[in-house]
Amino acid sequence: MKKLSAILMACAMAVSMLTGCGSSNESQDNTKETEPVEVNVTALKGPTAMGMVSLMDDVDNGKVDSENYKFTIAASIDEVTPAISQGETDIAAVPANVASVLYNKLEGGVQVLAVNTLGVLYIVENGDTVQSAADLKGKTIYASGKGATPEYALNYILQQNGLDPAADVTIEWKSEHSECVAALAQDPSGIAMLPQPFVTTAQMKNPDLRVALDLTEEWDKVQEDAQEPGALLTGVVVVRTEFAKENPEAVSDFLERYKASVDFVNENVDEAAQLVGQYDIVTAEVAQTAIPECNIVCITGDEMQEKLSGYLSVLNDQNPEAVGGKLPDDDFYYTGE
Numbered sequence: 001m002k003k004l005s006a007i008l009m010a011c012a013m014a015v016s017m018l019t020g021c022g023s024s025n026e027s028q029d030n031t032k033e034t035e036p037v038e039v040n041v042t043a044l045k046g047p048t049a050m051g052m053v054s055l056m057d058d059v060d061n062g063k064v065d066s067e068n069y070k071f072t073i074a075a076s077i078d079e080v081t082p083a084i085s086q087g088e089t090d091i092a093a094v095p096a097n098v099a100s101v102l103y104n105k106l107e108g109g110v111q112v113l114a115v116n117t118l119g120v121l122y123i124v125e126n127g128d129t130v131q132s133a134a135d136l137k138g139k140t141i142y143a144s145g146k147g148a149t150p151e152y153a154l155n156y157i158l159q160q161n162g163l164d165p166a167a168d169v170t171i172e173w174k175s176e177h178s179e180c181v182a183a184l185a186q187d188p189s190g191i192a193m194l195p196q197p198f199v200t201t202a203q204m205k206n207p208d209l210r211v212a213l214d215l216t217e218e219w220d221k222v223q224e225d226a227q228e229p230g231a232l233l234t235g236v237v238v239v240r241t242e243f244a245k246e247n248p249e250a251v252s253d254f255l256e257r258y259k260a261s262v263d264f265v266n267e268n269v270d271e272a273a274q275l276v277g278q279y280d281i282v283t284a285e286v287a288q289t290a291i292p293e294c295n296i297v298c299i300t301g302d303e304m305q306e307k308l309s310g311y312l313s314v315l316n317d318q319n320p321e322a323v324g325g326k327l328p329d330d331d332f333y334y335t336g337e
Helices: 003-029 053-060 077-085 096-104 149-160 177-186 198-205 215-223 240-244 249-268 270-276 284-293 301-320
Strands: 038-044 069-073 091-095 110-118 121-125 142-145 170-176 191-195 210-214 235-238 296-299
Touching: 003 149, 038 077, 053 069, 053 249, 069 077, 077 091, 091 096, 096 110, 096 149, 096 177, 096 235, 096 301, 110 240, 110 249, 110 301, 121 198, 121 215, 121 249, 142 149, 142 177, 149 191, 149 215, 149 235, 149 301, 170 177, 177 191, 177 198, 191 198, 198 235, 198 284, 210 215, 235 240, 235 301, 240 249, 249 270, 249 296, 270 301, 296 301
Parallel strands: 038 069, 038 091, 142 170, 142 191
Antiparallel strands: 091 235, 110 235, 110 296, 121 191, 121 210
């Protein structure tokens, strides 16, 4: 009997050891690090790209090995939207309303990760004729961003000040902001709508150029009595929905690193300006003056949804096509869940 008990105990110990080995192997498998994935990121020349320069520099200097990042800086939104639609870029900085247009066009194919730029649009002129939005009546305005935030923001402010954008002003649309700067240089009485940092670029070429109107302030004025006032937003960061579902860790990694990059740029203007010049976004001299005026942010979560949904509602009321025909559903706003 004692011999049988000893045999049974030995068998139990053997089973226990085998089970322990199995658990150990499973634990090792479960803690195995995921392989880095390719993350293609596209930013537009201007504040959206400026906010990413610290992250781009870290990648180029081999300080990032969590994911394999590849950055592209585009001069025009026309280069960005096809890249998203065709899956050639995974994460992209786009005008706020374009994010909604893409969401509707791609049937939920993109989600917004963060608001990255607040209002940066200004009316500038060589003279001293524009003191209010109403003073733009009869003027010719050089502008870039047709079909995106600049056009809809300008139209909304003009309309709220009693002007018909199609009849009371002449808007000469350029494909890039730099073309507006060039047009101003050739027109002594010229007026333009420009974002930072292009305002600074233009003023460096022509010190007499005056900031006549801050469109963020003009927007706030006409929104004062609104039931749910919306802020003027310039840009957001979007991710392809399919990429986000397949690579949540990569999205989380990007957001963490992008926020750190934005903080670095805002807190270390001199160093950031050198990086902006290094990446040929604008010159370091321009960036040093412009960065504090660019309203570069990284707003995520509930605050992102509150600000962006309010802004898109204003555009939708003005022209549903500005947001792609209808307001996006709640799944447009990335939650990480």
